[in-house]
Each structure stands twice: as C-alpha cells, then as structure tokens.
Amino acid sequence: MNRASLQRALAIGFGGALAVFVLLGLVFPGTLAGDFLDILTRESTLSSALRLSVPIAFAALGGIFAEKAGVINIGLEGLLIISAFVGVFATSLLGAGGETLGVSNVWVGFAFAVLASTLLSLLFAVVCIEFRADQIIAGLAIWLIALGLAPFVARVYYGSVNSGSVSSLGTWEIPLLSAIPYVGAVFRSDPSVYFLLVAVPLSWWVLNRTAFGRHVDASGENPRALDTAGVSVRKVRYQGVLLSGVLSGIGGASLSLGLGQFIGTGQTMVNGKGFIAIVAYLFGNYNPIGAFGASLLFAGLEAIQLRLQQVPGYTIPDSLIQTLPFVTVIVVLALVGRTRIPQAAGEYYESGED
Amino acid sequence: MGQMRSQAVRLAGVTKRFPGVLANDDVDLEVGAGTVHALLGENGAGKTTLMNVLYGLYEPNDGAVYVDGEQRRFDSPREAIDAGVGMIHQHFMLVDPMTVAENVTLGYEPQGRFGVDRARAREEVVALADRYGFDIDPGARIEDISVGVQQRVEILKALYRGADVLVLDEPTAVLTPQEVEELFDVFEELTAQGKTILFITHKLGEAMGAAEEITVLRDGRNVGTVPAGDTSREELAELMVGREVLLEIERDPVETGDVVLGVDSLRVRDGRGTERVSDASFAVREGEILGIAGVDGNGQSELIEAITGLRAPESGSVAIDGADVTRASRRAHTDRGMAYVPEDRQERGLVMDLDLVRNAVLGSQHDPAFAANGRIDWAAARAHAAAVIDAYDVRPPDPGARAASLSGGNQQKFVVGRELERDPRVVIASHPTRGVDVGSTEFIHERLLALRREGRAVVLVSSKLDEVRGLSDRLAVMYEGEFVDVIDPGETTEEQLGLLMAGERPDETAERATVSADGGEDTGTETERTGTDDIDGE
Ligand SMILES: Nc1ncnc2c1ncn2[C@@H]1O[C@H](COP(=O)(O)OP(=O)(O)OP(=O)(O)O)[C@@H](O)[C@H]1O
Numbered sequence: 001m002n003r004a005s006l007q008r009a010l011a012i013g014f015g016g017a018l019a020v021f022v023l024l025g026l027v028f029p030g031t032l033a034g035d036f037l038d039i040l041t042r043e044s045t046l047s048s049a050l051r052l053s054v055p056i057a058f059a060a061l062g063g064i065f066a067e068k069a070g071v072i073n074i075g076l077e078g079l080l081i082i083s084a085f086v087g088v089f090a091t092s093l094l095g096a097g098g099e100t101l102g103v104s105n106v107w108v109g110f111a112f113a114v115l116a117s118t119l120l121s122l123l124f125a126v127v128c129i130e131f132r133a134d135q136i137i138a139g140l141a142i143w144l145i146a147l148g149l150a151p152f153v154a155r156v157y158y159g160s161v162n163s164g165s166v167s168s169l170g171t172w173e174i175p176l177l178s179a180i181p182y183v184g185a186v187f188r189s190d191p192s193v194y195f196l197l198v199a200v201p202l203s204w205w206v207l208n209r210t211a212f213g214r215h216v217d218a219s220g221e222n223p224r225a226l227d228t229a230g231v232s233v234r235k236v237r238y239q240g241v242l243l244s245g246v247l248s249g250i251g252g253a254s255l256s257l258g259l260g261q262f263i264g265t266g267q268t269m270v271n272g273k274g275f276i277a278i279v280a281y282l283f284g285n286y287n288p289i290g291a292f293g294a295s296l297l298f299a300g301l302e303a304i305q306l307r308l309q310q311v312p313g314y315t316i317p318d319s320l321i322q323t324l325p326f327v328t329v330i331v332v333l334a335l336v337g338r339t340r341i342p343q344a345a346g347e348y349y350e351s352g353e354d
Numbered sequence: 355m356g357q358m359r360s361q362a363v364r365l366a367g368v369t370k371r372f373p374g375v376l377a378n379d380d381v382d383l384e385v386g387a388g389t390v391h392a393l394l395g396e397n398g399a400g401k402t403t404l405m406n407v408l409y410g411l412y413e414p415n416d417g418a419v420y421v422d423g424e425q426r427r428f429d430s431p432r433e434a435i436d437a438g439v440g441m442i443h444q445h446f447m448l449v450d451p452m453t454v455a456e457n458v459t460l461g462y463e464p465q466g467r468f469g470v471d472r473a474r475a476r477e478e479v480v481a482l483a484d485r486y487g488f489d490i491d492p493g494a495r496i497e498d499i500s501v502g503v504q505q506r507v508e509i510l511k512a513l514y515r516g517a518d519v520l521v522l523d524e525p526t527a528v529l530t531p532q533e534v535e536e537l538f539d540v541f542e543e544l545t546a547q548g549k550t551i552l553f554i555t556h557k558l559g560e561a562m563g564a565a566e567e568i569t570v571l572r573d574g575r576n577v578g579t580v581p582a583g584d585t586s587r588e589e590l591a592e593l594m595v596g597r598e599v600l601l602e603i604e605r606d607p608v609e610t611g612d613v614v615l616g617v618d619s620l621r622v623r624d625g626r627g628t629e630r631v632s633d634a635s636f637a638v639r640e641g642e643i644l645g646i647a648g649v650d651g652n653g654q655s656e657l658i659e660a661i662t663g664l665r666a667p668e669s670g671s672v673a674i675d676g677a678d679v680t681r682a683s684r685r686a687h688t689d690r691g692m693a694y695v696p697e698d699r700q701e702r703g704l705v706m707d708l709d710l711v712r713n714a715v716l717g718s719q720h721d722p723a724f725a726a727n728g729r730i731d732w733a734a735a736r737a738h739a740a741a742v743i744d745a746y747d748v749r750p751p752d753p754g755a756r757a758a759s760l761s762g763g764n765q766q767k768f769v770v771g772r773e774l775e776r777d778p779r780v781v782i783a784s785h786p787t788r789g790v791d792v793g794s795t796e797f798i799h800e801r802l803l804a805l806r807r808e809g810r811a812v813v814l815v816s817s818k819l820d821e822v823r824g825l826s827d828r829l830a831v832m833y834e835g836e837f838v839d840v841i842d843p844g845e846t847t848e849e850q851l852g853l854l855m856a857g858e859r860p861d862e863t864a865e866r867a868t869v870s871a872d873g874g875e876d877t878g879t880e881t882e883r884t885g886t887d888d889i890d891g892e
C-alpha cells in the first residue's frame with residue numbers, strides 16, 4: 001500500500017469513528033458518547049478551547065517566523081515558561097493590583113514577560129547566528145534554562161515553585177456580539193484571545209504580503225540568494241528569532257496572567273504547549289492560519305479532555321484521557337504526511353563563503 | 355573600432371589571498387562599455403575569485419576596482435549592485451518555491467500601500483522581459499522551469515537592479531547547445547542596448563564566438579588579453595595551460611565483451627509522480643561507452659537515479675553482471691562495482707564541509723582497503739586522497755583542504771577521480787567534465803577511454819555534444835523519457851543529433867544514420883530498440 005492510500009484509509013477510519021461516536025451520542029444521550037457530544041456543544045468548551053489555544057498559537061506563530069527565516073526554534077517551550085513566570089513575578093514585585101505610571105501592574109508585568117522572552121530568544125539567536133551553535137541543542141538548552149530558572153526563582157521569592165496570586169487580566173466583553181448563542185463566547189474572552197485574533201491575520205499578511213515576509217522566506221530557503229540580492233541574512237534571521245521571542249512572550253504571559261498565578265510543578269503550567277506549538281505549525285504547513293486552526297484543534301481536545309474528567313460515573317483513568325491530545329497529534333501527523341520544511345532551516349549561514 | 359571606448363570596468367593590480375593560496379596575483383583587466391569580454395583559465399586560475407572581488411563578495415588584499423571610470427570599494431554585493439554591477443553565479447541564486455517575479459524583485463520589492471505591490475512587480479518584470487525579448491511567465495515557480503529559463507531569470511534579476519555590467523560565471527556549463535545559442539543572442543541584445551558583459555567559460559569556441567576580447571588567467575595572473583577575432587583555439591589553449599592541448603578525441607576500436615549493465619523496460623516517476631522515463635531498455639558491454647544525449651530534463655536524471663539505486667523505479671529491472679540490483683541499496687550497487695559521478699558535485703558528490711581525505715572515502719568506507727574492524731584507516735584514506743589529487747591534478751594539492759574551498763572545476767576533478775579510481779565494473783558518469791578546463795577535460799576523456807580499453811562499461815550523460823559524440827560507441831538520444839533513437843555517433847552530424855534531441859522521430863529525419871552495428875560491435879542493439887515503438891517501424 002502506498003502512502004497516499006494509507007493516509008486516505010487512516011482519514012476515513014478516523015473520521016468514521018468520530019461520526020459513529022457523535023451519532024451514538026445523539027441516539028443515546030446518557031452514554032459516554034452522549035456526554036461527549038454535550039461537552040462538544042457547550043459554550044464554555046468553545047471559550048476554554050480558545051483560551052487554551054492562546055499560548056500554543058502564539059508560540060506557533062513565533063516558531064513560523066524563526067523557522068521560515070532558517071532558524072529552527074525548538075526552545076519555544078522555554079520562552080513560554082520564562083514569560084509565564086516573569087509576567088506574574090514582575091506583577092508581584094510591582095505590587096499586585098497597583099498601577100505603575102498610570103498603567104495597571106498586570107499589564108506592566110505582561111510587558112516585562114514579553115521582554116524576558118525576547119531577551120532569552122536573543123540569547124538563542126546570538127548563540128546560533130554568531131557562534132554556529134547547533135540549533136536543536138541550543139533550543140533544548142533554552143527550554144532547560146527556563147525550566148530550571150522559573151521554579152527556582154519562584155521558590156526563592158515565594159517560598160514555593162508556585163507563585164502567589166496576582167489579579168488576572170480579566171475578560172473583555174463586547175456588547176451585543178457576546179449575546180449571540182454559542183459563538184458569543186468568542187466575544188466574552190480573555191484579552192489575549194483578541195490579541196490572537198489580530199495576530200494571526202497580521203502574521204499571515206506580514207509573511208505573504210510584505211517585503212520582510214519575502215526575505216524571511218528566502219532566508220530559510222536559499223540564504224545565498226538573499227545575500228547576493230543585497231539583503232543581510234543575519235539581520236533577517238535575528239528578526240525572525242526575536243519575533244518568536246515576542247510572540248511566545250505574549251503567549252506565555254497570557255497563560256499565567258490569565259489565571260493570575262504561575263504554577264511551577266512538574267513541567268510547569270506550560271506543560272508541553274511549546275512543543276505542541278511546533279506540531280501545530282508543521283501541521284499548518286507554516287501558514288499562520290493553518291497553525292491557528294491546528295492550535296485550536298489541540299486546545300479543543302484539551303478542553304474536552306478536561307471536561308470529560310469532570311463527568312462523574314466513568315472509570316476511565318484520567319491519565320488515559322489526558323493522552324487524547326497527544327494521540328490526536330500522532331494521528332494528525334500521519335495524515336498530513338510530510339510537510340515541506342524550508343530547505344536551509346537548521347543550517348548555519350556564513351556570508352561570503354563559496 | 356578606432357574611437358576611444360569608455361571603460362565600463364577596470365581592475366588594477368587586484369590581489370586576493372586565501373590562507374595558503376594566492377588566488378589573484380596583481381591582475382589588471384579592462385572591459386570596454388557595450389562589449390562582451392570572456393575570461394578563460396584553468397580550474398583554480400582565479401576567475402571566480404576575481405569576479406567575486408568585482409562583485410563585492412570578497413575584499414581584495416590589494417588593488418583597485420573602477421566602474422565607469424570611478425574608483426569603488428564594495429564591501430557588499432549591495433554596493434556593487436548599486437554601482438550597476440550584477441552577477442549571475444555558477445550556482446543560481448534563486449529561491450525555488452518562489453515565483454519568477456518574486457525572485458526578480460527580491461530585495462527590491464516595489465512597495466504599495468499594503469505591503470509589496472505585487473501587480474506592479476509583475477508588470478515591471480514583464481516589461482523588462484519584453485524589452486530584451488525574453489519569453490517568461492512571471493507567475494511560474496522556479497522549481498517548475500528549466501535551467502535555461504532560470505538563467506534568464508537571473509539575468510532579469512540583475513537588470514531589474516539596474517545593472518549595466520553583467521558578470522556571468524560559466525553560464526553555458528549547464529546549458530544545451532541550443533540554449534547556448536539563445537544565450538548569446540541575449541548577449542547581443544544586451545550589448546546593443548549598452549550593457550557590458552563579462553563571462554567565464556571553459557569552451558574556447560564560445561569565447562571566440564561570443565566575445566570581442568578574451569582574457570586568460572593562469573595561476574591567478576593575467577597572462578594576456580587578446581582580441582577574439584585575432585586568435586585561435588590553439589593559441590588560447592596554450593596561453594591557458596602553458597602547453598599544447600589535444601583538442602581532438604581519439605578513440606581506437608575495442609573488442610566488446612559480456613554485458614555488464616542490463617536495463618530492462620525501466621519506468622521511473624519523479625518525486626511528484628510524473629512519469630519521467632518510459633520503458634527504457636539497453637545493455638552496456640565490457641569495453642563499451644554508451645552515451646546518452648538529450649536536452650536537460652528529458653528524463654536523463656531520473657534514469658540515472660534509477661540505475662544507480664537512488665530512486666526506486668515503477669517497474670523494470672537493472673542488473674549488474676547479471677545480478678539484479680533494481681531495488682538494492684546504493685551500497686549494493688557500489689559493492690557490485692558501480693562507480694557514479696553525479697550530476698551535481700556539491701549536492702551529491704561531496705560533503706562540502708569535510709576535507710578531501712574524508713571525501714575520498716565516501717562510498718568506500720566499508721571497503722577493506724580503508725576499513726579495518728569497523729574503523730577507518732585514515733592513513734590509507736589520506737594516501738588515497740593524495741593519489742587522486744595527484745593523478746587528476748586537483749589544486750591546491752592539499753588533502754586537508756575543505757571541499758568548499760576548492761574551485762568548482764577542482765571539486766569536479768576530485769569527484770571524477772575518486773569514482774574512476776574505484777576499480778569499477780561499470781561507470782555511470784553524469785556530465786563528468788562540467789566546469790572542468792580543457793587540459794583536465796582531455797585527461798578525464800583519456801581516463802574514460804582507458805577504462806573502456808580495460809574492458810569496463812561506461813554510461814556517459816553529457817550536454818556537450820562533442821564529448822558524447824567523441825567518446826561514445828553508441829549514442830542514445832532521450833526525448834520526453836524515451837530513447838528516440840540509438841545512433842552511431844561517427845555517422846551522425848551534429849545537426850541530425852540536434853533534430854533528434856528536439857524530439858524529431860528518426861523516420862521523420864530524412865537523412866539519418868541509425869545505428870546498427872558497426873563491425874563486430876553488435877552489442878545488444880535489439881534490446882535498446884525495444885524502448886521505442888517508432889524505431890521498429892522503419
Ligand atoms: N573561500 C576560499 N577559501 C580558500 N581558498 C579558496 C576559496 N575560494 C577559492 N579558493 C582558492 O582560490 C583559487 C582560485 O579559485 P577560483 O574559484 O577563483 O578558481 P576558478 O578559476 O573560478 O576555477 P574553476 O574554473 O574551477 O571554477 C583556488 O586555488 C581555490 O582553491
């Protein structure tokens with residue numbers, strides 16, 4: 001069997017199983033399938049899916065810029081962790097609930113979070129672009145640094161790997177629109193959801209319609225072509241990586257400040273979202289809109305998974321349900337097959353080399 | 355041409371050193387505005403380096419660059435571009451997934467109110483193409499167009515940036531004779547509109563035909579600038595090499611033996627699923643060179659990939675000495691004695707970042723001669739690298755040099771040397787002399803003929819017609835995935851060959867010489883013919 005037909009079989013199988021499940025749910029409302037359907041159609045599921053998709057999608061957008069420019073940033077997870085922590089930490093330092101220069105401290109904390117993530121991505125960029133470091137190893141190092149640093153500082157300052165609570169970013173509600181059934185949930189969201197809804201089309205536009213987007217593309221596909229066209233590959237790669245820092249920073253800050261706390265146990269509250277983000281943009285074939293769709297899919301599964309755990313009466317172990325998003329990731333990857341990654345991604349580029 | 359011509363480019367005393375190598379040694383060069391100037395020289399003579407200095411990619415250690423009479427110092431290509439110098443590199447600098455218009459405007463995108471003004475970019479590219487008579491679709495992706503068209507895109511790119519001086523590094527190396535003609539027509543059109551052209555070539559005939567003046571570099575020095583109308587191939591060859599060069603290929607008859615390579619009804623698809631080779635069958639015997647000619651992109655690459663085990667064919671079979679290797683690994687092919695000179699030396703022939711010692715054992719890392727107990731015997735590898743370097747005159751003769759630091763032609767010579775000295779049963783050589791100077795080309799031809807005399811089988815793909823005609827015992831012409839005809843090169847004129855390459859069926863060609871077996875060389879002609887239906891109907 002060749003790959004195409006295998007993929008088709010998988011798609012049909014997967015889609016079929018889903019359809020049967022939904023059908024079962026319609027016919028037998030009291031069963032697991034019924035509960036599943038019920039959860040799926042709840043407004044709160046949509047809004048929590050949106051909220052959960054924010055860090056994944058922002059990190060994915062950042063990853064797109066970096067990788068299209070030719071630098072594979074596997075350290076997105078680390079950028080999310082550092083910004084999630086710094087957002088809460090800076091807010092605490094300034095005094096939760098207060099204001100600095102007329103701006104609410106949560107938002108100042110948010111800005112510091114983005115700054116922290118950007119600085120960490122700058123470190124990554126310098127190591128990769130100036131010192132020819134292996135991008136994968138440097139990316140892992142970024143993750144490990146953040147994973148160690150954030151809970152450590154939390155323990156020193158708060159006395160626990162989890163931070164104390166600060167006020168959250170709250171929700172922004174758009175009158176009228178939020179009254180629409182079901183989709184109204186979109187208009188009663190965390191501020192970060194709105195940011196995301198702006199950032200996705202904006203990223204698409206930058207990548208596909210601006211000169212900078214062209215240069216990013218060329219820098220990842222054939223950096224020599226860009227260099228000989230008189231555009232500095234170094235500069236474009238720095239910009240790409242720094243953008244991944246800024247965008248991941250927004251994602252990480254939204255994650256912790258949306259909740260008003262940083263949780264540092266285990267893999268921290270980021271818990272693999274940076275890695276799922278990589279899958280999301282690969283799945284979306286480096287298209288911001290596709291990556292957003294994939295992030296939403298993964299976040300939706302997460303939301304369903306969280307709610308399924310709350311349905312009483314089932315003896316499905318939590319840990320099994322928790323694998324749901326990851327199983328989907330694998331199925332999805334098998335379905336998409338191979339994404340075409342930028343030709344020169346991961347390779348160091350030296351100007352003037354023959 | 356008595357009147358004073360202004361100098362478009364003047365290089366004065368340019369010297370460029372690399373660690374351990376003096377690539378350009380006090381070079382003076384003057385190019386008149388609106389003229390075509392050819393640069394000749396052996397591999398490693400410093401031609402590319404000199405042009406890179408002019409283009410601002412390298413900073414010279416000494417000397418000055420004048421453009422339009424003004425002294426310039428270019429710290430980057432951008433500055434050279436701004437001064438009106440454009441360069442078309444040996445390896446094209448195009449972004450494959452982007453369109454023609456996007457590539458042409460790269461770095462100089464016209465700005466609209468909402469980002470790049472794509473409509474204007476297209477219009478400008480079309481207008482420019484029209485002005486120089488190029489037929490180009492601005493929306494086509496680079497990966498979908500032929501090499502010849504890609505070259506036009508490169509030229510347009512330079513023109514779009516306002517180049518008045520165009521520098522082309524071995525522009526004809528990858529072109530078919532037909533495309534070369536077209537390129538020279540483009541040169542004429544460009545100079546008629548006041549542009550100045552400087553191009554590098556290894557083909558003496560091209561330099562004499564297309565240029566007004568020819569400069570020869572040897573060992574980094576300018577050994578002479580001569581008017582093209584006033585020189586001969588012999589003089590040029592001698593200037594380049596410092597000795598007389600045999601420009602004719604002499605091929606003695608050789609007794610052929612058993613079939614070494616047997617290919618039967620091979621069908622091959624490319625990565626996108628398009629059928630590129632339809633039903634190719636042939637056999638190559640000991641002591642025989644089978645040439646494959648054709649316009650690039652007619653399935654030669656895919657055919658070779660299938661034969662060498664780089665691409666699994668849809669159907670059909672490949673056998674070496676009767677043993678089936680159709681779906682066997684590359685290593686199995688090598689173990690059975692297949693040597694392979696790939697078409698793209700940088701992509702497949704070498705690991706550019708490794709030194710020549712490591713590159714010398716690529717593909718023979720399991721060979722007992724170099725490996726003992728799972729470890730590579732580096733002393734043996736080094737000795738082998740040195741032997742190849744010595745025999746094939748690779749310069750600089752340093753086994754420790756990184757492959758990337760060699761000039762294009764020297765990289766090629768090294769790959770050819772490594773493969774031909776494998777003690778092969780059968781050699782698959784794709785464009786073995788691409789980018790190689792006349793002297794070394796002569797040597798590689800001799801080596802191929804020597805292998806033939808020793809009873810090895812050779813498959814030779816080349817876009818150089820004189821090469822395939824001169825070396826091959828039989829010549830298969832490929833067109834759209836099929837062998838249109840298998841001919842005796844000695845009996846076919848270049849024109850007839852050109853017609854066949856353009857897809858004309860042999861029965862349409864009035865006067866043609868289909869092979870058949872000359873003398874005792876009745877070598878599996880039956881099998882080759884099964885590949886095409888038309889041939890049987892003669
Ligand atoms: N980046 C580099 N580092 C070190 N040595 C180099 C570098 N580039 C070129 N050289 C050396 O400079 C010399 C001239 O090389 P160049 O590429 O200019 O030759 P060329 O005349 O273009 O040859 P070819 O016909 O093979 O393309 C060679 O000896 C080469 O090994």
Ligand SMILES: [Mg+2]
Pocket residue numbers: 401402403444523761762763
């Ligand atoms: Mg060269």
